Amino acid sequence: MPHPYKTTSSRSAEEPQRRRILIADDDPNIARFIQITLENPQYEVVAVENGLEAIKTFEEGEFDVVILDVMMPYVDGFQACERIREHSDVPIIILTSRDGTDDVVHGFELGADDYITKPFKIAELMARLESILRRVATRNVRKAPPVVRVGELEIDEPRHRVTVRGNEVALTPMEFELLYFLAANAGRVFDRETLFREVWGYEYVGETNLVDVCVRRLREKVEVKPSHPRIILTVRGVGYKLADT
Structure with a gap:
């Protein structure tokens, strides 16, 4: 079974809870835009340009959320999602610009948690991120029995x-x-x-x-x-x- 959420578990409890986000998109303008927009005292964003770099970067670091574009060279977003999911339960968001629901369903079957269709508003991405991080943060404070x-x-x-x-x-x-x-x-x-x-x-x-x-x-x-x-x-x-x- 994959390790539950390979994320911030090894960080000191005294360190600020700054969430680390990995974004992979072969369009450097989009990747950079997301990085600049999200980067703040709450989020640290690392941007790469293909799925191969995403896998390598993820394996070398600790991340709270991974955002993967579907269409990328060398290793696409689906393949990167599948590889990451083999070893981690970190939340994964898929970005797709293709019409229809095939990409969405396929990504979900590979273990993605959510998807966003391009073009999207940054407010929508923020809402999805906050929703995912809120779910993770409240896992241990549910009203239902453990x-x-x-x-x-x-x-x-x-x-x-x-x-x-x-x-x-x-x-x-x-x-x-x-x-x-x-x-x-x-x-x-x-x-x-x-x-x-x-x-x-x-x-x-x-x-x-x-x-x-x-x-x-x-x-x-x-x-x-x-x-x-x-x-x-x-x-x-x-x-x-x-x-x-």
């Missing part, structure tokens, strides 16, 4: 550990967040809009099916027969719920 057990499923929230039928299951950060939310509210039905708001941290974007993709990925990992789920159930015309038995 360990949730529902049937054959056990979720140890503080340790970021999930077991099904006694076997540990590796989840991406967003898969974990969605499963934990459903398990903490087992038996309750949630529509996609509510799940998007509660788990992703901002209002639902109707043209995407990220919730459905995340549910499908979770079923592949926790269900005996994903095509006939018994843990994460679909309520037709409404949304999803986690079975409470």
